[in-house]
Amino acid sequence: MKHLLIVIAVLLCAAALPFALSPYSLRVMVLALISAIAVIGLCFAFGYAGLVDLGQAAFVGIGGYTAAILTTKLGFGFWQALPLALLAAGVFAVLIGAPMLRLRGHYLALATVGLNVTMEIITKNWEGLTGGEDGITSIPGVSIAGMPIATDRAYYFLALAFLVIAAGIGLALRASRFGRAMIAVRDDELAADACGVLVFRTKLTAFTLASVFGSLSGVLYAHYAGYISPGDFDSVRSITLLVMLIVGGEASILGAIGGAVLISFAPEWLRFLGTAYLTVFGIAIMLVLILAPEGAAGAARALRRRLRLA
């Protein structure tokens, strides 16, 4: 009951937010919500199943490029392109994950970096399909039942709706048998295996789910921005997504959303630093890793424990 009230309160705040933000902050907020969907995906792969995935942006890119190509070159609408983009990412994740997820720890980390960089190289060089460095322009907007989602405010609610669905799926998964299996694999593969968890299948499912969520984020991004290029999905982007997750708390859906919002707004708040921004950003991540390794969600938990004790 108490949880339900909190959820309703958060949703009400989220619904009121676009009326309180400046137009520019609203734009940043929409991008934050879109990122949050990819970060929730990463929460499955990294937070739950413990796969060090430094290539999430590659799947965001698959979603973005699939949607952009289908809508600009083949005349698809958003709603026809969306399921195909999710399917494409899912199939690709299974095909590449099947060999790649045999690797563990930092071997997997290196392989996912390799995947992301390879994707960058392909999108930069396959000019006939992806437009090369110039990217793809004039990606059409979204319309629902003939009504175009033309304003930032309308798109905010579209992104919010998708985010709520994604978060709902995430929370439900966490509470399910599969969610417990993922956590078991993360904590101790051998023990999970001994308890009858199909370790490899659990990893592959987590990775595929992460990729599909990444793809959804990419589709929403492409149609919101109207323009995509290889730089939107490079390995720096993957690291940013992972940082969002870690800052929020690596195994927490709400933390993932909070981290996405925080890191999306960080450049705005730190604008006074000018070009030194990334130096401070890097140092700040180090400090989070050293001082609050469980992220904001972990810090909040610790604080709550302490308050209860006091």
Add this chain to the structure above:
Amino acid sequence: MDQFLQLLISGLAIGSVYAVIALSFEIAYEASGVVNFATGQLVTLGALIGASSMAYTKANVPVSYAGTLLAMAAVGVAFFLLVFQPLRSKPAVTIVIGTVAVGIAIQNSAQLVWGPLPAATASPVGAAVVQLGGVAIRAHALFVIAATMLLIGGVYLLLHHTPLGKQFRALAQDPDAARLMGIRVTRLHAVTWILVAALAGIAGLLLAPIWFIDVTMGDSLALKAFAAAIIGGFGSIPGAICGGILVGLAEILGASYISSAYKDALVFALMVGFLLVRPQGLFGERIGQRG
């Protein structure tokens, strides 16, 4: 044939640089268990400091090279104190992300100091071209290959014929046992990071006259070194060297005979191929899944 020989030499030269980077990466991993994702940024830093000191001393090679190595040793100490010590007891993933974060901070700081424009540096052997039969070879390529061979010999002697090397190998094998045997593990870690940064600095110095150096080249360099380490076998120093040279050859020959746009993708295909077919790499002793 002449063209092939020419490409072979440039492939060997750039491969030698990758081998030195992979050596730095490998020593960090072996002696301190850290997969150093900031390796590429350390190389960039070495190249930039080298370029500046060459400009400052009016191309006095011994002074500027020594100055660069000293500066990189200081960077190594800073890395040890500010990055390794706070993170050493954390899980592997935290360390990976920590070094990524440090890499971002180094790269951005370098951009603030040196600016975004690429710079060219003169080679210590000048722009001379050596004629061997019908083949024209840049003297710098030969210099890089020779310097790398000397360096590898030096590292080999250090690791296998000095008391310090014995301590290093003990540390790599088992840090706890090493500590119990009276090895000052923390101090040895500090020396490790000096060595790691100095090797990265040397790679930067060798690279600067080959490429136009700019602050953003770190990531692509680091990825070549990772590929080299995986191809050669994680945790094997001869492997890192052979892997580096193979990556350099694949890059140069691939760029000329297959596709220059996809040369980096080719290196990755090679790496992924090794990961799938032979995860222990060429020389790896262990099963390729430690960590």
